[in-house]
Amino acid sequence: MEKINGSNPSPFKEWMQRKKESIRKNTNIVRELVKKNIKVQYRNSIIGALWTILNPLLNMLVMYFVFSGLFGKDDKTYALYLLCAQITFTAMRTATTQSLPSIVRNRGLLTKNKISEYVFPISCNISAIINFLFSFVALLGVMVWVTFSQGVQVFSWSILMTLIMLPALFLFNLGMSFILTTMYVYFRDIMHFYNVFLTLWTYLTPMFYKPDTLLKGMGPVAKWLIEFTFEINPMYHFVEYFRDIIYRSVGNPVLFPDVGRTLGIYGIGILFFGIGILIFSLTRKKFIYNI
Amino acid sequence: MEIKNENNQAPEVEQMPSAPEAEKAFETTDATTAQDEVKEQIPEPETIIEVKNVSMDFYSRDEKVDNLKEFFIRLIRGKLEKKKTRILNNISFSVKKGESIALIGHNGAGKSTLLKMLTGIYSPTEGTIKVKGKVAPLLNLGAGFDHEASAKENVYLNGAILGYSRKELAKKYDEIVDFAELHDHMHIPIKNFSSGMVARLGFAIAIDVDPDILLVDEILSVGDENFRRKCANKIDELRKKGVTFVIVSHNIGQVKSLCQKAVWIENSELMAYGEVNEVCEKYQKYCESLKH
Structure with a gap:
């Protein structure tokens, strides 16, 4: 091999070099985009980045006052039940709604420079995960509050399992984002459909209600139908997984949420990521002619 | 005939008495001993852009179908066939290192498309493009700016897009700000900038890279008189360094002073390619004939 190559680098090496160069360049772009996203988010407010923490907290408070009487009567940790679902769902919502128009919105960049199309959905998704971590601080605050006001010790080592969940959620979000942003390039009314769909999705996922309370006294068919809807809803699995970590770990010394469940969320994540990246990579070269 | 050893041939271009002589002068610029057309014995400047039989088609539907509603209505009616438009047809030319070439022609002739193909944004339908x-x-300066973000953030974002790491940019940052003359405005969101300021910043970032090839699309007319002169100086400086320029311009005077070669494209076809004065003359004649 070396003999053939001589002083000229082999085409393969050259190709590898170019790939490396382009990955380095695009990583830099993603980093700058993420930084910009986070900074711009709350630029015009006095308390700035604090909003990232306050926002889920205030939202949770509203829902808490409305629903705690209804669903959280005999649950001292209902606030956690709510907040777990909320920040998980919000991470998905921000990631997908920001990624959806990202290719079209950045047409100025895409049609004037040679940039990889991947950087836009990826940077939106990284920003969403960073926002999730900010919200996590809010969650920790609520946990402290519950511990003192309700007298329930809610902290356990299983909090660390959040780190196991995040990559799976990230993959799922990214897959969804790839699919949505590709569709948006071709069909601009997707955004309206998706917004409606998100509202429906919010109600189909047990965020503030508890499935047990809901299913009580229902006929077998309705019961089966609702349970089936939960099962095929990816967000249900993520929300429940996060609740296992934070909410159900109370007084429960199990560190690892079910192995089967973990495999389950990774399965969902990888499946959606696979479909998403397939669609995106096959069509991305044609984007510039359609935006 | 005078033999020049330096790489810079810009100031001489206008003084060249006639086209053929001018051509010879360019051929000898990089070589010390060239007296005639014999090129083989001298190390020839390498060809860094080669465009070979390039054609480009755009597919578009009669009326742009960009929403689901329209798509399904047309799907049912069977009105979804695409229309093929040829933007460029069989274009060939090449550029050697250190040379500058102009793309001229009327609006919509396909010049900007060609420039985007050289950048790698579009890939040709037929033919090959080699760029080293x-x-x-x-x-279009400032097209990549985020108007909500501050000027500083935009410098870093745009720098990353041009392929610089944060470290490299940190070094260049002051230089860029100096050139754009925007010292007091770097923390202000771009949306509060005047269009001239945006263009200045865009130019300062774009020019502060060390390219082998610079593609320029109608931007040498940004900013006030002062800034324009500064841009011209900077471009001269880069030319002395041996940077290759590909320029799209409607300003024939500018084209003649900056470039040695020109490519004239009209209605997607290559009309003429060669020494700048010859091509410009043909182009101007054509323009005259259109008026009558």
Whole structure:
């Protein structure tokens, strides 16, 4: 091999070099985009980045006052039940709604420079995960509050399992984002459909209600139908997984949420990521002619 | 005939008495001993852009179908066939290192499309394009700016897009700000900038790269008189360094003073390619004939 190559680098090496160069360049772009996203988010407010923490907290408070009487009567940790679902769902919502128009919105960049199309959905998704971590601080605050006001010790080592969940959620979000942003390039009314769909999705996922309370006294068919809807809803699995970590770990010394469940969320994540990246990579070269 | 050893041939271009002589002068610029057309014995400047039989088709539907509703209505009616439009047809030319070439022609002739193909944004439907070295596109300054973000953030974002790491940019940052003369405005969101300021910042970032090839699209007319002169100086400086320029311009005077070669494209076809004065003359004649 070396003999053939001589002083000229082999085409393969050259190709590898170019790939490396382009990955380095695009990583830099993603980093700058993420930084910009986070900074711009709350630029015009006095308390700035604090909003990232306050926002889920205030939202949770509203829902808490409305629903705690209804669903959280005999649950001292209902606030956690709510907040777990909320920040998980919000991470998905921000990631997908920001990624959806990202290719079209950045047409100025895409049609004037040679940039990889991947950087836009990826940077939106990284920003969403960073926002999730900010919200996590809010969650920790609520946990402290519950511990003192309700007298329930809610902290356990299983909090660390959040780190196991995040990559799976990230993959799922990214897959969804790839699919949505590709569709948006071709069909601009997707955004309206998706917004409606998100509202429906919010109600189909047990965020503030508890499935047990809901299913009580229902006929077998309705019961089966609702349970089936939960099962095929990816967000249900993520929300429940996060609740296992934070909410159900109370007084429960199990560190690892079910192995089967973990495999389950990774399965969902990888499946959606696979479909998403397939669609995106096959069509991305044609984007510039359609935006 | 005078033999020049330096690489810079810009100031001489206008003084060349006639086209054929001018052509010879260019051929000898990089070589010390060239007296005639014999090129073989001298190390020839390498060809860094080669465009060979390039054609480009755009597919578009009669009326742009960009929403689901329209798509399904047309799907049912069977009105979804695409229309093929040829933007460029069988274009060939090449550029050697250190040379500058102008793309001329009327609006919509396909010049900007060609420039985007050289950048690698579009890929040709037929034919091949070979480009060696680092390409910096100067297309539509400030198009890549995020108007909510501050000027500083935009410098870093745009720098990353041009292929610089944060470290490299930190070094260049002061230089860029100096050139753009925006010292007191770097923390202000771009949306509060005047269009001239945006263009200045865009130019300062784009020009502060070390490209082998610079693609310039109609931007040499940004900013006030002062800034324009500064841009011209900077471009001269880069030319002395041996940077290759590909320029799209409607300003024939500018084209003649900056370039040695020109490519004239009209209605997607290559009309003429060669020494700048010859091509410009043909182009101007054609323009005259259109008026009558």
